[in-house]
Amino acid sequence: MKKNITIKDVAKETGVHVSTVSRALSPNARASLSSEVVERIKNKAAQMGYRPNLVASGLRTNRTMTVGIVIPDITNSLFPPIVRGVESVLEEAGYASILVNTDGDGKREERLLDLLLERGVDGIIDAAVTSQDKKVTSIYERVPIITANRMVFGSGIPAVINDDESGIKKIFNLLVSKGHKNIGYIGGPERLSTGEIRNNAFKEATAINGLELNVKNTVFADKYTEEEGLNCADSILSNCPNVTAILCANDRLAIGAIEAVNSKNLKCPDNISITGFNDTPMIDRIPPGLTTVRILQFDVGRIAAELLVKKMNDPSIPVPEKTIMPVTIVNRGSVSIPNTGN
Amino acid sequence: MKKNITIKDVAKETGVHVSTVSRALSPNARASLSSEVVERIKNKAAQMGYRPNLVASGLRTNRTMTVGIVIPDITNSLFPPIVRGVESVLEEAGYASILVNTDGDGKREERLLDLLLERGVDGIIDAAVTSQDKKVTSIYERVPIITANRMVFGSGIPAVINDDESGIKKIFNLLVSKGHKNIGYIGGPERLSTGEIRNNAFKEATAINGLELNVKNTVFADKYTEEEGLNCADSILSNCPNVTAILCANDRLAIGAIEAVNSKNLKCPDNISITGFNDTPMIDRIPPGLTTVRILQFDVGRIAAELLVKKMNDPSIPVPEKTIMPVTIVNRGSVSIPNTGN
DNA sequence: TCACATTTCGCAAACGATTGCATTGATGTT
DNA sequence: AACATCAATGCAATCGTTTGCGAAATGTGA
Numbered sequence: 164m165k166k167n168i169t170i171k172d173v174a175k176e177t178g179v180h181v182s183t184v185s186r187a188l189s190p191n192a193r194a195s196l197s198s199e200v201v202e203r204i205k206n207k208a209a210q211m212g213y214r215p216n217l218v219a220s221g222l223r224t225n226r227t228m229t230v231g232i233v234i235p236d237i238t239n240s241l242f243p244p245i246v247r248g249v250e251s252v253l254e255e256a257g258y259a260s261i262l263v264n265t266d267g268d269g270k271r272e273e274r275l276l277d278l279l280l281e282r283g284v285d286g287i288i289d290a291a292v293t294s295q296d297k298k299v300t301s302i303y304e305r306v307p308i309i310t311a312n313r314m315v316f317g318s319g320i321p322a323v324i325n326d327d328e329s330g331i332k333k334i335f336n337l338l339v340s341k342g343h344k345n346i347g348y349i350g351g352p353e354r355l356s357t358g359e360i361r362n363n364a365f366k367e368a369t370a371i372n373g374l375e376l377n378v379k380n381t382v383f384a385d386k387y388t389e390e391e392g393l394n395c396a397d398s399i400l401s402n403c404p405n406v407t408a409i410l411c412a413n414d415r416l417a418i419g420a421i422e423a424v425n426s427k428n429l430k431c432p433d434n435i436s437i438t439g440f441n442d443t444p445m446i447d448r449i450p451p452g453l454t455t456v457r458i459l460q461f462d463v464g465r466i467a468a469e470l471l472v473k474k475m476n477d478p479s480i481p482v483p484e485k486t487i488m489p490v491t492i493v494n495r496g497s498v499s500i501p502n503t504g505n
Numbered sequence: 506m507k508k509n510i511t512i513k514d515v516a517k518e519t520g521v522h523v524s525t526v527s528r529a530l531s532p533n534a535r536a537s538l539s540s541e542v543v544e545r546i547k548n549k550a551a552q553m554g555y556r557p558n559l560v561a562s563g564l565r566t567n568r569t570m571t572v573g574i575v576i577p578d579i580t581n582s583l584f585p586p587i588v589r590g591v592e593s594v595l596e597e598a599g600y601a602s603i604l605v606n607t608d609g610d611g612k613r614e615e616r617l618l619d620l621l622l623e624r625g626v627d628g629i630i631d632a633a634v635t636s637q638d639k640k641v642t643s644i645y646e647r648v649p650i651i652t653a654n655r656m657v658f659g660s661g662i663p664a665v666i667n668d669d670e671s672g673i674k675k676i677f678n679l680l681v682s683k684g685h686k687n688i689g690y691i692g693g694p695e696r697l698s699t700g701e702i703r704n705n706a707f708k709e710a711t712a713i714n715g716l717e718l719n720v721k722n723t724v725f726a727d728k729y730t731e732e733e734g735l736n737c738a739d740s741i742l743s744n745c746p747n748v749t750a751i752l753c754a755n756d757r758l759a760i761g762a763i764e765a766v767n768s769k770n771l772k773c774p775d776n777i778s779i780t781g782f783n784d785t786p787m788i789d790r791i792p793p794g795l796t797t798v799r800i801l802q803f804d805v806g807r808i809a810a811e812l813l814v815k816k817m818n819d820p821s822i823p824v825p826e827k828t829i830m831p832v833t834i835v836n837r838g839s840v841s842i843p844n845t846g847n
Numbered sequence: 848t849c850a851c852a853t854t855t856c857g858c859a860a861a862c863g864a865t866t867g868c869a870t871t872g873a874t875g876t877t
Numbered sequence: 878a879a880c881a882t883c884a885a886t887g888c889a890a891t892c893g894t895t896t897g898c899g900a901a902a903t904g905t906g907a
Binding site for chain 1: 895
Binding site: 509511512513523524526527528531534557558559560561562563564565566 | 862863864865866
């Protein structure tokens with residue numbers, strides 16, 4: 164392993180002091196130097212193959228130029244686009260990102276957040292928070308944080324989220340416009356802001372439309388997984404055989420619901436219409452084509468990162484506490500007019 | 506933003522020297538201290554909420570306890586499981602990982618590798634190398650590297666790859682065992698080791714089986730994308746209408762090929778059998794269910810990381826230059842007996 | 848030509864932790 | 878009792894960079 168070339172080596176080679184080299188190589192401090200030396204030093208440094216040591220610089224400046232990205236699980240296709248969105252702006256701004264997966268485990272999340280702190284990250288993008296997250300709130304006084312896709316209620320932590328409420332209401336309206344009156348609902352986990360907001364939106368939507376809501380046709384998933392979706396749909400279908408549609412708080416739940424429908428020898432959408440939320444990648448290739456709410460995954464990450472960069476540059480700068488990204492309905496094959504026949 | 510508590514604060518508070526605190530908190534050096542002081546210091550440190558500054562420690566020890574993970578694109582579902590595999594062992598070993606996406610762009614890859622070096626990563630897992638990658642080879646003398654899923658031929662860089670050759674041969678044999686004699690092939694990019702190995706394996710397989718191979722039914726994709734798969738399949742289907750099966754070097758190509766078949770009003774597998782490679786997540790939900798080669802994505806990452814940890818602990822330790830992970834065939838619906846009728 | 852302002856650069860102290868070496872005090876040996 | 882031995886801790890340099898401050902060199906104006 165070769166030895167690294169330091170600022171000191173460059174200084175010796177060019178016959179100036181290390182501080183001069185430092186200044187010559189720093190775009191800000193460069194101004195106080197004669198352009199002649201600056202050129203000479205920059206050339207020599209390049210020629211010697213000098214690469215700054217970000218660790219040393221980080222120690223001195225207390226800025227590591229790294230941020231932590233906290234997500235539940237990169238294996239969940241909802242998150243990679245968010246991560247890319249985050250990195251698209253972070254990379255431009257010179258930041259590297261440390262990615263960690265919480266697996267939705269609170270203890271893990273706490274550990275990982277502490278780890279990020281030890282590593283001196285300049286900021287954190289957290290897409291794995293729970294709606295009442297204590298840990299992240301306590302950390303918020305030590306480092307700038309932006310939550311993405313989810314939020315912590317009443318924490319003051321700036322959040323970039325999707326318009327969950329209007330998404331649910333729009334797709335609910337789509338169902339009623341098709342003639343559905345008996346709509347089942349598979350809700351999201353109440354401990355997540357997405358779950359709570361979507362679930363409330365569903366309740367409101369039923370009320371607004373004068374439909375009735377009973378405990379049998381609205382069940383709440385404990386996790387956003389296909390398996391939960393399958394179980395919840397099973398429960399709805401057996402307790403309320405007269406539902407003509409099931410609105411799901413998330414695509415994965417919807418996929419599970421479709422499975423449940425299929426396994427009962429029913430067909431979606433012929434017998435039961437099903438809708439999702441997120442329009443997660445590849446979902447369009449799974450039959451019958453999920454009608455769902457499209458969110459701007461990449462942009463959620465992008466905007467969150469932009470806000471974070473602002474905050475990191477100047478912690479006192481005010482950023483909106485809630486940025487709500489627009490959603491759109493994408494119509495595919497999983498919704499049709501209700502089949503009340505037989 | 507609160508001030509961080511340092512080793513110096515703990516020293517002052519306990520009335521000992523900073524070096525003593527350092528030793529007390531370091532599992533190795535702890536031995537040379539009386540257990541009484543060690544306890545006292547550890548307690549006080551915990552009580553004060555002391556958190557080590559990994560940046561400072563990294564500067565002194567020249568070990569940042571971070572590794573770089575280089576992949577083409579986290580949005581490609583092949584990679585998240587690999588990343589999780591890597592992190593599963595890295596996290597245990599106390600390393601954090603910086604994830605970067607090259608987008609398959611050589612220039613980007615070079616820049617990102619340099620960035621990782623500046624950040625003083627202790628090692629690199631690279632799943633984005635080309636088969637003749639100069640950059641990564643040149644960097645290999647500065648930091649331990651393991652390539653995952655792909656390899657750099659003749660570089661001496663340890664690689665953990667899948668048994669691409671036997672995967673292709675097995676699935677080829679599956680096709681001939683079903684009776685296929687006129688098999689088209691959509692190959693992988695020649696600049697990637699996976700492409701080269703799989704393409705050669707296909708050639709060998711045809712030779713072994715005494716089948717003929719012509720330029721019209723074997724085409725090579727420039728990238729592993731659905732779009733390329735579609736175009737390549739289009740070309741094969743129009744130039745060789747008598748092919749009964751298309752073997753694809755990768756699942757995404759296969760998905761594109763299925764699209765091409767569908768768009769010609771043919772059906773897979775009724776008219777054309779199609780096979781893939783990787784058994785990428787969710788692929789099982791896309792009709793008609795791709796018959797493909799399953800690779801151990803998670804384990805490729807895991808093993809690569811294990812080797813890397815070994816190397817980082819002792820660069821002189823020998824690790825196998827090539828670790829080949831077993832593959833298995835997973836039979837789903839996309840292969841049937843050839844339809845030569847009409 | 849002198850006093851003074853400016854530009855350009857060097858000096859040295861930080862940042863927080865680690866570690867080889869020196870020092871202290873206690874213990875053991877003869 | 879004198880001395881070697883060893884365990885426990887302190888001292889200070891070090892990692893590579895940044896930056897406030899001061900010194901030297903240069904320029905300016907009268």
